[in-house]
Amino acid sequence: MAHHAPLTAAGPQFALADVDPASTPGFDGGKKAGRRALAKGAAELAELQERLFAAGLNGDRRSVLLVLQAMDTAGKGGVVSHVVGSVDVQGVALHAFKAPTDEEKAHDVLWRIRRELPAPGMLGVFDRSHYEDVLIHRVHALASPEVIEARYAAIVDFEAELVAAGTTIVKVMLHISPQEQRDRLLARLDDPTKQWKYSPGDVDERELWGRYMEEYEIAIRRTSTPDAPWYVVPADHKFARLAVQRLLTDALRGLDLHWPRPDYDVAAERARLLP
């Protein structure tokens, strides 16, 4: 793994071809140093998250929302288990969006998203999201080009509204190479404790790799804003977990969270308990 400049947000000229899935921007250690850094970062992330949760109980309306998008096997599950999973589960609002139900299809595409937004004080995590509606919908022509075209603007407006209401949004595409995906799919096939994670449908989507990459690039260009930026995280290595941990840590640091001051009289309460 080579040393690189730190990860930066994607801009309107973003090109997916510029991101090497095997790179590790901002980190030049090996596997062992990566594991150590992840363990060390977990403690800070957990404390920041607890401060957010505490603030939420004390009237602070802010929240954080991590949006995860990726091709299959890119490591969304690992990020959720090992990065999000290292903070107190009581402060996490995780939702995995699957193919929409009939009820969901009867509404506009943001309807089901709005129902799962994090409450104040919570760290929300979307495993897939409203971006499916401009990715898979374009690749498979599940909606007309005009309808999908309107969705980019609707998404930007929607996210701006969330940010204005106090939600810090961190959008992450985990970017793997098709070669790495093949190896991971084969590893699933070879392991009886992992075969349940394999779906033949994943290979159907894999055969549309180039189309997906085109649509990811377009979606990221159109919807990466200063308030709700996209980060494309190279994900051929477990470095991706460390990168997402750092993005979340930075987002929480930016909220300048302090432990709430008690709104009761500490001495009086002590006296009630020690009669």
Added chain:
Amino acid sequence: MAHHAPLTAAGPQFALADVDPASTPGFDGGKKAGRRALAKGAAELAELQERLFAAGLNGDRRSVLLVLQAMDTAGKGGVVSHVVGSVDVQGVALHAFKAPTDEEKAHDVLWRIRRELPAPGMLGVFDRSHYEDVLIHRVHALASPEVIEARYAAIVDFEAELVAAGTTIVKVMLHISPQEQRDRLLARLDDPTKQWKYSPGDVDERELWGRYMEEYEIAIRRTSTPDAPWYVVPADHKFARLAVQRLLTDALRGLDLHWPRPDYDVAAERARLLP
């Protein structure tokens, strides 16, 4: 800590006075051995939970529901963070029930509970539950005696329905002594990073300790059934975490879960990936 017989489910003659909050039934080690046992048990629990999750994705309708009830500071949060938090957050459906909203009050007391039941394959966790409606409601006379009387039977019927639909229910009361609660409340008051967890209202409830214990005993006697048993876990020590871990592990073992067999042709899929 003395050695005791293992924890058993409460029966219709259950007496809270028979449970010493400082005891550690089924465990005779010290703090260090307890931490080791908890870490060791976490790996088994995590694998069992993953098998449940995998089964759920493969059409198995079963789920597990942990119901946690306790006086403040008894350690519900610690159980959630350190026992439930040791399994993959993707397979956990945690809900903390607060004072009911106006919308919730407009419905019968089980309405909001039904909305949060675990989906197939999930480990559901209720931090407080429908039992608040026969505990705090009796202590504070928030409903008439006749209305509350009817709730015990409604709860037993409701839980029997869940069990018949495939949910394994584990109900836990974390039982601390009032002396231990006082020490824990004082510790919160003394620590600026914990003061947000303290609420003067907790001391108001503390002053009704005897009434709460009476109502817990009645509720447990009336609703501990072979299918949906109550376990009263002594909680003056962190042993409580180990005890709940073991209860969950036993519940999952009882489901006899195996990794799902692939419903696709493994060799054919390998061939698709290796052209």
